[in-house]
Structures are given as C-alpha cells and as structure tokens.
Amino acid sequence: MKLEWISRLEQFLERNDFGKNWDGAYQDAVPTLRQFFHRAGFRTHITSEWESPSRHSELVATKQFLVVRIPWAEDYNGKSLVDLNALEVQSQRHHAAE
Structure with missing residues (x-):
C-alpha cells in the first residue's frame, strides 16, 4: 500500500510542475499535497x-481508519525536502469497547 501511495503522490506532484525536486516543502510541496x-x-x-x-x-492526512504521514526535513544545504520514501500508511481500526 505504501508504494501505491508514493506512486500516486509522485504523479500528482509531477503534474503540478514539481518534477522530482520537491524542495521548499512547507512553502510549495506541502500545500499542494494538502x-x-x-x-x-x-x-x-x-x-x-x-x-x-x-x-x-x-503532513498527516486522515480519512476514516486510514492515516498517511509524510515527513519533511532539511537537507545539508538547509533546504526543506519532502521525503515520500519515508511516507507511512497506517490503519486505525480500534474498537471502542475493550
């Protein structure tokens, strides 16, 4: 499921002129991913x-029981970069009665 999400997000970013370079994460890529x-x-x-x-x-995206977490950090040059390979997909299927 993780690879499927990475592929979908890469395609979306490429259609929005990000190519393969998603720096300026908070200013550019994160709002587009949101x-x-x-x-x-x-x-x-x-x-x-x-x-x-x-x-x-x-960036944390939640829909029903699905949570997608996309981290970003600074590279060695001080640019903020979205790291889709570090993306996490989680299923939150908890029962209220325990």
Whole structure:
C-alpha cells in the first residue's frame, strides 16, 4: 500500500510542475499535497518534529481508519525536502469497547 501511495503522490506532484525536486516543502510541496488529500476527502494537519514519531515535521492526512504521514526535513544545504520514501500508511481500526 505504501508504494501505491508514493506512486500516486509522485504523479500528482509531477503534474503540478514539481518534477522530482520537491524542495521548499512547507512553502510549495506541502500545500499542494494538502490539496491532493482534501480533494480525496481527507482531513490534514501538520505535526511538529516534537510530536511526530519520525522526529521530523509531518503532513498527516486522515480519512476514516486510514492515516498517511509524510515527513519533511532539511537537507545539508538547509533546504526543506519532502521525503515520500519515508511516507507511512497506517490503519486505525480500534474498537471502542475493550
């Protein structure tokens, strides 16, 4: 499922003139990815590096039981980069009665 999401997001970003270089994450790529998820019926929010399991800032998209987490961080040149290969897909199927 992870590879399927990576492929879908890559195709979407490439159609929006990002090519393979998704730097300027917070200014460019993250708002575009949020748009993608909103159109697909997801709710999104940003998680800080202090709150995220990856210890990077993350775009978190949630729809029913599905959670997609996309981290971004700075490279060695100080540019913020979205790392689709570090994307996580989680299913949250918890029962209320325990």
